[in-house]
Amino acid sequence: MKRAKKKVFADFMSQKGLKSTKQRDIILDCFLSSDRHLSIEELYLKLRSKHPNIGYATVYRTLKLFAEAGIAREMQFGDGQTRYEHVSEGEHHDHLVCTRCGHIEEFENETIEKLQDEVANSRGFLIERHRLEIYGLCANCRK
Amino acid sequence: MKRAKKKVFADFMSQKGLKSTKQRDIILDCFLSSDRHLSIEELYLKLRSKHPNIGYATVYRTLKLFAEAGIAREMQFGDGQTRYEHVSEGEHHDHLVCTRCGHIEEFENETIEKLQDEVANSRGFLIERHRLEIYGLCANCRK
DNA sequence: AATGTCAATGAATGTCACTTTCATGATGGC
DNA sequence: GCCATCATGAAAGTGACATTCATTGACATT
Numbered sequence A, B: 001m002k003r004a005k006k007k008v009f010a011d012f013m014s015q016k017g018l019k020s021t022k023q024r025d026i027i028l029d030c031f032l033s034s035d036r037h038l039s040i041e042e043l044y045l046k047l048r049s050k051h052p053n054i055g056y057a058t059v060y061r062t063l064k065l066f067a068e069a070g071i072a073r074e075m076q077f078g079d080g081q082t083r084y085e086h087v088s089e090g091e092h093h094d095h096l097v098c099t100r101c102g103h104i105e106e107f108e109n110e111t112i113e114k115l116q117d118e119v120a121n122s123r124g125f126l127i128e129r130h131r132l133e134i135y136g137l138c139a140n141c142r143k
Numbered sequence C: 001a002a003t004g005t006c007a008a009t010g011a012a013t014g015t016c017a018c019t020t021t022c023a024t025g026a027t028g029g030c
Numbered sequence D: 001g002c003c004a005t006c007a008t009g010a011a012a013g014t015g016a017c018a019t020t021c022a023t024t025g026a027c028a029t030t
Helices: A002-015 A022-032 A040-050 A056-069 A110-122 B002-016 B022-032 B040-050 B056-069 B110-122
Strands: A037-039 A072-076 A082-086 A094-098 A104-107 A126-137 B037-039 B072-076 B082-086 B094-098 B104-107 B126-137
Touching: A002 A022, A002 A056, A022 A040, A022 A056, A022 A082, A037 A040, A040 A056, A040 A082, A056 A072, A056 A082, A110 A126, A110 B110, A110 B126, A126 B110, B002 B022, B002 B056, B022 B040, B022 B056, B022 B082, B037 B040, B040 B056, B040 B082, B056 B072, B056 B082, B110 B126
Parallel strands: A094 A126, B094 B126
Antiparallel strands: A037 A082, A072 A082, A094 A104, A126 B126, B037 B082, B072 B082, B094 B104
């Protein structure tokens, strides 16, 4: 899966006439071996420990590239930081966010999606995308 | 209803030992007679036309007060601006957001809420709140 | 190997939307 | 009216991006 995404990114880059560089490889490796929901800042700090002279701007631009290439997706959870999550081919999911420990879980629910379509249709609304987030305490933090 | 909210706010203020001022009255009036989803900037500009020397910081602080008093609620729709919506006693609703004209519609769906509860329960998650936003084209912009 | 070409990099700077500070100005209780 | 507080608004500060630009580096050409 890590290998598959590397290929997707490599293909995207060559198709766009963009170059493969040390930094981009390092950032991709680090991203793929990280949490599913990572902010630019977090990834930047994680990288700095091993590669002290990689720039914030490079991390920022490279994550944008990942998003364009379809291997990452930008997310806002309302804490003022953009997070990037891994994307697997065509999937969609929503989130359970723990307000105590920050833990993020994913879920899918076909019925909810269907009901959303109904709501949108009844208003003449054409859906492009949606976001559903449930905030609360995760099982661990309830103890 | 406008009158009721003014009372709620007046009660909140006196209970907190805060003062009633010209500015706060003006801002409350303007807020109550506005769109249901207004950014600080929008409200500030609207106010400036009639009250040129009211400060941005005052609008900002007063909206926070409205939120504390429970007559407004902070919302993020991912455009980088915080919006404040009117709150009516105990109600909850979700949003349809037009990505073209910025129009925001509200909706409620009991079944979706119930399904969310089920999802949360199955993960041992204790819900505090949730947000559901559907982004797309409104009926008008589809034409 | 030296040079040319051009995208990539990263330190520095800019931008935007708040958020706080602080010197002044209002308010409400006596 | 007096005064301890609170409120105001101009200005400065903050945090998280987003852009600039001089330099670097990778490959192609001489």
